[in-house]
Amino acid sequence: MAEIIVRENGQGRYQQEVIAGEHWLLADEPVSLGGADAGPAPFDFLLAGLGACTAMTLRMYAERKGLPLTQVSVVLSHDSVSADGVKRDRFLRRITLHGDLTEEQRARMLEIANKCPVHRALSQSLMIESGLVD
Numbered sequence: 001m002a003e004i005i006v007r008e009n010g011q012g013r014y015q016q017e018v019i020a021g022e023h024w025l026l027a028d029e030p031v032s033l034g035g036a037d038a039g040p041a042p043f044d045f046l047l048a049g050l051g052a053c054t055a056m057t058l059r060m061y062a063e064r065k066g067l068p069l070t071q072v073s074v075v076l077s078h079d080s081v082s083a084d085g086v087k088r089d090r091f092l093r094r095i096t097l098h099g100d101l102t103e104e105q106r107a108r109m110l111e112i113a114n115k116c117p118v119h120r121a122l123s124q125s126l127m128i129e130s131g132l133v134d
Contacts, residue, residue, distance in 0.1 A: 012036040016047075046122075047076040050091065052097045053118035059095070067105055071098040091122070 005019040005025070014035040019024040026040060029035030040048065051074040062069035073096040081090045095113055097106060113119070 014036055015039070043078050043120065047078060047091065048076075050093065050116075050118045051076050053112050053116040054093065054095065057116035058095070058109055058113055061109070062099075067099070067101060067109075069097060069099040069101065069109075072096070073098070 002008055002021070006016050009015050009017040009026070011053040012028060012035065014029045014033075015038050018027050026039030027045065027046075028038040030037045033041075035041075055072040058069065061067070075094045077092045077111050079089055079092070080087055080107075082088070093113075093125045095110070097109055101109070
């Protein structure tokens, strides 16, 4: 299991240093929420993970099946909606597939996009176990 380390960096009110293996990232809140907008906000990282997983999954599928996919682009956004009187988060994911694909291939690619690991994790009830460490 990969570990991600997130800790305050002391550079701003909400700025966080994010360490993922050999990669270092910066997270922050936008100015409108009291941050300095020095990096993506937490939901931006969540959307980026979904978008990256979607594009990578589609690329792997296209390569495995020998499909003429030349480029994948995923645009994501987040908002809140009311469903049956309950406020819920909604992710909008718009996938653009470039290449000489048939309508059947395009439809199958959408099915595959909905099977990417991050999509599946976010679509089901998650278990988040939290604990304090000395």
